[in-house]
Structures are given as structure tokens and as C-alpha cells.
Amino acid sequence: MIALRASNTHGGINSPTATHRAAPTPDLESPTKEINTTRRSVMNLFRLDGSFREEGSQSRAIADIVENQWTATGGGDVTRRHIGAEPIPSTYWAAAASFGYTPEEYRTELQHTAVALATELVDELVAADALLFAVPLYNFGVSQHFKAYIDLVLTEERMAPTAPGQILGGKPV
Numbered sequence: 001m002i003a004l005r006a007s008n009t010h011g012g013i014n015s016p017t018a019t020h021r022a023a024p025t026p027d028l029e030s031p032t033k034e035i036n037t038t039r040r041s042v043m044n045l046f047r048l049d050g051s052f053r054e055e056g057s058q059s060r061a062i063a064d065i066v067e068n069q070w071t072a073t074g075g076g077d078v079t080r081r082h083i084g085a086e087p088i089p090s091t092y093w094a095a096a097a098s099f100g101y102t103p104e105e106y107r108t109e110l111q112h113t114a115v116a117l118a119t120e121l122v123d124e125l126v127a128a129d130a131l132l133f134a135v136p137l138y139n140f141g142v143s144q145h146f147k148a149y150i151d152l153v154l155t156e157e158r159m160a161p162t163a164p165g166q167i168l169g170g171k172p173v
């Protein structure tokens, strides 16, 4: 998996006094939805944005370039997930990871919700032909937002090492 990293300016451009350039408005049918899918044709792209910034985000700007190129060269649907703006709750990973070890009658609403989201996340990856991850570097690593996303994805049964097939195999990242 390759994460797009936009800048080595440690915190500087996140300063309240910094000038924030407005991100280009995506060409979407429903831009206010958390996850937007625009019907086009041919191959599908999944795009994840990890910055907590809506404006002035360098990683988003780079991902915009990639997405625009994707679209301009005949790319199909673009499915988005903004884990910076809409973080995965930190309680979901443990809830989903413990689901299989918990007798059905003792499973909590949180566990069911977490498993349902894990399924949704993996569905998004499976449905895509290419994956675009725009993930900033924070404090010498990825953000806890991205870690929470990856951890939850990996709880899903299709992502298990013993699961049949390689459901993400061959997808360009």
C-alpha cells in the first residue's frame, strides 16, 4: 500500500495564520454526502483522504491531481471516504475484533455496528479497480485516523490470511 504524502512542512501550513488555498470542488453529484459515488463508466477508483483539513490540504491537492487525471483518461466511478473529516471511532476496532469470540447472545450493539462498518469499508475496496490513499505524515507516522481505518478493515473476514483468494490482489495503489 502506498500513501500519498504531500509536504515535509512540519505543522507550518497548519498554522492558523497560514494562507489556506481552497481545494478544488470535486465533480460530484452529491458533494455533501460522506461517501460520494459518481456514476461514470469503465474502471472504478476508491479514494481515501486522511487529512483533517478541508482547506489547504496538500495531500488532497495531490489526490485531486490523480483523480482528475483518472477522470480525464476515461476512469469510471469514484468512491470517496474522508477519514480525516469523518474518523472511524476508536472503539470500533476492538469491538469488531472481539465479535467472533463473543457468543451471539452477548454481542453488543457497538460490536454489530463496528462489524457492519468493517464490511462496508471492505466492500468499497473490493468494488474498486484502483485505490488512492492520500495520507499525510503526522508525528513520524500515519495518523490514528488511518490506523483505526486499517485496523478495522483487517478485522473483516475477507481480509483474513485464511480467506479464499486475494480480494485486493492486482489492484494498483
Ligand SMILES: Cc1cc2nc3c(=O)[nH]c(=O)nc-3n(C[C@H](O)[C@H](O)[C@H](O)COP(=O)(O)O)c2cc1C
Pocket: 006, 007, 008, 009, 010, 011, 012, 013, 014, 051, 052, 053, 056, 057, 058, 059, 060, 136, 137, 138, 139, 140, 141
Ligand atoms: C501535527 C502534525 C504533525 C506532523 N508531523 C510530521 C512529521 O513527523 N514529518 C513530516 O515530514 N511532516 C509532518 N507534518 C507535516 C504534514 O505532513 C504536512 O503539513 C502535510 O501537508 C499535512 O497534510 P495536509 O496538507 O493534507 O493536511 C506534520 C503536521 C502536523 C499538523
